[in-house]
Amino acid sequence: RPGDTVAGIARRYGVSADSVRAANGIVDDELYRGARLIIDGSIGGGSSDGSSASRADARSSSSSSGGRYTVEEGDTLSGIAEDHGVSLSALLKANHMTSRSLILPGHTVVIPGSTRSRAPSRRPSGSRSAGSVGPDLRCPVPGSSFMNDWGFPRDDGGRFHEGTDIFAPRGTTVRAPASGTVVFGRNHLGGTTFTLTTATGWEIYGAHMSATIGSSRSVRAGEAIGWVGNTGNAAGGDTHLHMGLKRVGGRAMNPYPSVRAACG
Ligand SMILES: [Zn+2]
Incomplete structure (x- = not known):
């Protein structure tokens, strides 16, 4: 809402500002009107510039986690x-x-926050540090532009954006953001898609490609796997790669911190 700040929202829900940043992949304290935020003190983790002290704060607030x-x-x-x-x-x-x-x-x-004990959060086990919110990636579309559009309303608020839209001209090369097994697919929402599963347990989804390069296979990080387009429900809109991120079997999480770290 207009005038909202990370600190103000955190106060309203009785959680730490760091936990709001971590749960939503906010690394620059920029908020966008109408975007949904996850209020979840248990996720912990930190922004790319988060100190280990602030991560500890986020985790120690579990009694007020929502x-x-x-x-x-x-x-x-x-x-x-x-x-x-x-x-x-x-x-x-x-x-x-x-x-x-x-x-x-x-x-x-x-x-809202509860004092009942919760199951431990699913924390990435193979990631570079206990508090990291995403994997180290290679930039999937070098030279692209993107913002932290996680949680933006879609379909008049009927659903919320669970990914990062990475904009680039049609035909820009899409590169494997990590080493792993890539499986290409096609569906009416995502158009021409890839699902990349890494040995460290991450699942990275890419959508709206104009075409794939080669067929499903093992790839190295940085390997060309397709071209940016606007297939699926992006038809008629700006060409971009929609990128989603989760742990295998886990919930969607915000890829923005990883994309920003990878693409600058
Ligand atoms: Zn998207």
Whole structure:
């Protein structure tokens, strides 16, 4: 919302500003109107310039950590509150809702801080440091432009952007952002896509390519694997590579810190 700051949002939810930065891949404190933020003190980790001290702060705030939850068929607000060990009124307050607010499958609700112990967060085991929020990558599209567009509303707020859009002219070479096994695919949203799985357990998704270079195979970081385009639901829009990132089997996370570190 207009006037929001990282520190102000952190205060509102009773979490540390570092945890808000870490959970959302914010490395420059820039916020964008309408973007959804994840409030989750348990993710820990730090921005690219985060000191180890601030990472420790983020982790030590686990007693006030919250999270987010994606609504599934049959969910009720009181059921979600119960499942997460928080009161219904706290849940409603955190989401600016009333008990009569409508929730629909696919909506994301903020889970306010709870003192109940949580399962340990899924922390990358093979990453360069305990607090890092993403893998070391090779820039997938050198010379591209991008911003931290994680959480931006899509389809009139029906869903939220879970990736980084990396803009470059049509036909710019897409390079494997890491060594691993690349599998090419095609779907109506992503158009011509790749899914790259690394030996260290990361899954990197790329979409909207105009075409692939070669077929599914083992690749080295930096190897040319396709060309930037606007296939899938990007048709008619600016050509870009949509890049998604997660641990294999994990939740989508913001690739922006890794992309920024790789592409400058
Ligand atoms: Zn995208």
